[in-house]
Amino acid sequence: MTIEYKYEHFLVRAIGLEGVEAKRYVAQVVGMLRALDSLRTGRAVQTFIRAASQWTRVQPYDGRGGPCNAWGGGNNDGGSIFFTPLTFAKAPCASSGAAGNTPMEILMHELVHVVRVISGNWLKGSVTKGDEELIAVMITNILSSELNRCLRGGYGSFPCVNSPIGEYQTSYYKAYLPLIETVHKQNQSLARVLARIDVPFNPIRMYYQRTQPGVW
Ligand SMILES: [Zn+2]
Numbered sequence: 001m002t003i004e005y006k007y008e009h010f011l012v013r014a015i016g017l018e019g020v021e022a023k024r025y026v027a028q029v030v031g032m033l034r035a036l037d038s039l040r041t042g043r044a045v046q047t048f049i050r051a052a053s054q055w056t057r058v059q060p061y062d063g064r065g066g067p068c069n070a071w072g073g074g075n076n077d078g079g080s081i082f083f084t085p086l087t088f089a090k091a092p093c094a095s096s097g098a099a100g101n102t103p104m105e106i107l108m109h110e111l112v113h114v115v116r117v118i119s120g121n122w123l124k125g126s127v128t129k130g131d132e133e134l135i136a137v138m139i140t141n142i143l144s145s146e147l148n149r150c151l152r153g154g155y156g157s158f159p160c161v162n163s164p165i166g167e168y169q170t171s172y173y174k175a176y177l178p179l180i181e182t183v184h185k186q187n188q189s190l191a192r193v194l195a196r197i198d199v200p201f202n203p204i205r206m207y208y209q210r211t212q213p214g215v216w
Helices: 019-037 040-049 102-118 129-146 165-185 186-195 205-211
Strands: 004-007 010-013 055-058 072-074 078-082
Touching: 004 072, 010 019, 010 129, 019 040, 019 102, 019 205, 040 102, 040 129, 040 186, 055 186, 072 102, 129 205, 165 186, 165 205, 186 205
Parallel strands: 010 055, 055 078
Antiparallel strands: 004 010, 072 078
């Protein structure tokens, strides 16, 4: 029998694990979801998921994308995440950089994918798979900034951004304005909450400050 636990709109299932390992998995993941909920960026994303009528299922990472990975997405039935907290700590890619690859940041990245899917915006319009990854990296970087962690410079590896954060944000804003606008247009309820988070790196806040004074 699969050990599982319902936590708000999440169904955490220890598929493929037995006994103590299964209980530990469920406890770790639920603990991480609760911890993320105590951070402003994590709470914004989870509030959106809570408001959805569907479940988001979380189960151990199945290795489909190589040893160093996790999956997040879903379908018409709801959100789906394949994630094992220590995959990254054990895998070789943990040494490829220091940004964005703590278990909390990886889970956050997958939660952003879930939001995009359950809001019906995954690959919507001209949005590409690469854009979806960049959206997840951008919102996870807001969390990393909230945690005083270094920022992830892009998708595919985990090097820290080493330019001063203000400079990086200004150049990021110029380079990725269409992507920021996409988040604002397609996930407006989430974007408005994220824009209120006053942390050193928050290009969504910058967008609202520059374009929507008084509206948020
Ligand atoms: Zn991703």
